């Protein structure tokens with residue numbers, strides 16, 4: 001008899017998968033024991049999400065075998081995978097926006113208690129589930145009213161609403177702030193104690209060292225040997241991922257701050273933001289830190305006129321402006337990389353080049369609006385190269401790119417314009433370490449050209465690495481401003497949580 | 501061996517509209533000797549001109565994720581107005597005024613949809629009855645004969661240029677312009693992008709509302725053009741014209757592989773969709789199939805066409 005505790009809970013053996021002739025996975029092997037947190041790492045486009053979608057039944061493998069608790073499993077669809085006790089939190093959200101939180105959590109079991117929805121009972125159970133992982137969200141609210149961090153919490157609750165043996169998390173922390181991440185870790189530790197095998201995908205190396213037992217790296221569709229986290233270090237993992245070492249995470253830059261470009265005074269949004277004033281100068285990178293829900297995104301969206309504000313004034317080059325919509329904001333030279341790339345940033349069904357052109361249609365067409373195709377292609381190709389977007393050419397549908405590469409497309413859209421002000425909400429969401437450095441370089445280049453840049457990020461280290469000044473927000477208000485000399489994780493956290 | 505079969509099946513599925521078109525052509529030729537006669541074909545395309553012209557507008561509307569149910573009513577109103585106006589005005593002015601009435605009706609729909617955020621189905625349903633009513637009021641409920649003074653209009657409607665019926669020429673021009681706009685122009689690019697992800701387009705600093713508004717104004721103008729051509733061809737402007745036409749138009753667009761969700765479709769495939777629908781009617785007429793059976797067959801073919809496109813999405 002085999003000792004049960006020595007059997008892998010999940011084993012993927014020599015998996016291969018191609019999309020229309022292009023190999024996404026060539027030969028990947030991954031084993032996770034019960035009660036193990038197994039980190040899966042790799043560059044953008046390495047094949048991590050594809051591998052997990054094979055396990056969850058979204059994609060079918062071309063070659064290889066899958067074993068659950070030592071028995072070979074044939075997963076043909078998502079239903080098979082659920083029956084085997086596999087839960088997954090996808091990198092791109094999979095909630096139904098028009099249903100309530102509770103309805104989403106129990107979506108696949110809504111019919112189990114007869115025909116009628118027992119709303120009260122559903123809501124109670126959902127609230128309990130959400131509380132058990134350390135959060136509070138009204139379960140009767142529609143999902144499309146939630147921030148993306150809250151949506152992520154709902155995703156997690158949904159995965160946990162069933163008895164699972166294996167839990168896959170595909171970049172769960174990308175949309176969470178530091179405190180939410182800690183709560184997530186607590187939940188994972190609880191699951192670990194119950195013998196769940198957890199596969200954790202992330203581009204945050206520090207998280208891996210905090211929670212993972214072992215790590216496997218995928219490079220170009222092939223898996224590395226599995227390492228014990230205790231016996232390895234960041235540089236080793238980075239080298240395995242990129243095939244090279246990184247000199248510095250944050251490229252150094254000369255700051256030459258010029259005249260004021262954007263000033264916002266007393267911005268208010270009923271119930272969300274109060275009295276926020278900020279100012280960004282030529283060549284300056286201003287960061288906004290704060291917990292998720294602190295009103296950072298709402299503030300910049302109001303400045304960009306994507307949402308209505310109830311109070312406040314905006315000045316560009318000292319002149320008062322009144323934007324009716326983002327059209328006016330863009331006309332005045334403001335660009336914004338939005339928070340939610342799938343819903344607001346890219347058009348998944350359109351080619352990469354058409355997404356990139358969308359912010360600069362005048363630049364690729366003549367006076368009558370006829371598109372200069374060679375110009376468009378050339379323009380897109382150079383940005384694809386500059387940002388190192390992993391795609392054969394600009395004609396590929398953006399939805400076929402890996403998550404991190406989609407993020408680079410959104411940045412390319414705005415790098416393609418002559419903005420004076422760039423607002424970037426989470427610049428490196430879902431981007432691998434190597435590509436992060438590229439994006440920081442891009443932000444540096446923009447600043448060097450005199451662009452006034454406003455960066456929101458939940459990664460404190462990132463803000464400290466690239467900003468000249470940082471504002472910290474809490475509960476819709478600015479709690480304080482930090483100069484470069486005052487940048488410490490502690491200072492930022494203290495202001496974000498309102499501790500004295 | 502297996503892969504070539506698989507590849508050719510994929511090819512067929514990818515180009516299913518043209519495959520259906522070729523099959524229809526073959527079936528038509530086999531079923532009736534009369535089909536491939538110059539007379540029948542030129543009659544067919546002449547009859548198809550109004551539906552074809554409006555289909556191009558409908559394609560634009562559907563690409564943005566909308567729909568326009570009022571087109572049949574606009575066709576009737578413009579058909580009545582051109583007959584009326586040409587009695588008292590110079591023909592060119594009458595044509596412009598009739599076209600203007602269509603653009604205006606479309607602009608009202610566009611305003612309601614784009615700026616007042618009323619669902620396109622509802623807004624244009626309302627316009628459908630309002631405009632139909634206007635047509636009846638303008639005509640006092642009776643068909644209006646085109647005046648002898650406007651003989652140029654009826655001459656145009658029944659005439660040919662280089663052997664091609666004039667209405668067909670108008671259809672070709674509208675088709676060509678639509679195809680070019682969609683393929684090579686920023687305007688088409690934005691319509692398709694809007695239908696795919698309006699929010700992303702809006703946040704890119706593009707006047708989405710204006711574009712959404714404009715497609716309704718355009719389809720209004722095209723419906724009016726179709727109405728003028730119908731009146732020119734038949735010499736009467738009838739307030740009963742075009743009842744149920746929106747269904748034929750939408751069917752043609754859908755048979756052409758356009759997604760009703762928006763964001764996906766092409767002018768050439770819509771054009772083929774118009775021809776497929778027209779040939780179906782034509783052959784069934786030549787075969788003396790009753791109107792009732794024709795409706796059933798039409799419906800079945802629409803379902804088949806849409807099911808075929810399902811595979812394409814995979």
Ligand SMILES: Nc1ncnc2c1ncn2[C@@H]1O[C@H](COP(=O)(O)OP(=O)(O)OP(=O)(O)O)[C@@H](O)[C@H]1O
Nearest residue numbers: 019024044045046047048049050400401402403404
């Ligand atoms: N549906 C698809 N059709 C075609 N190619 C695809 C499809 N899905 C993924 N790919 C390709 O497969 C490769 C692996 O993608 P995958 O999403 O698994 O990467 P990833 O490791 O999750 O990257 P990231 O860190 O950016 O999320 C990429 O080159 C991607 O373009």
Ligand SMILES: [Mg+2]
Nearest residue numbers: 049091402403
């Ligand atoms: Mg991924």
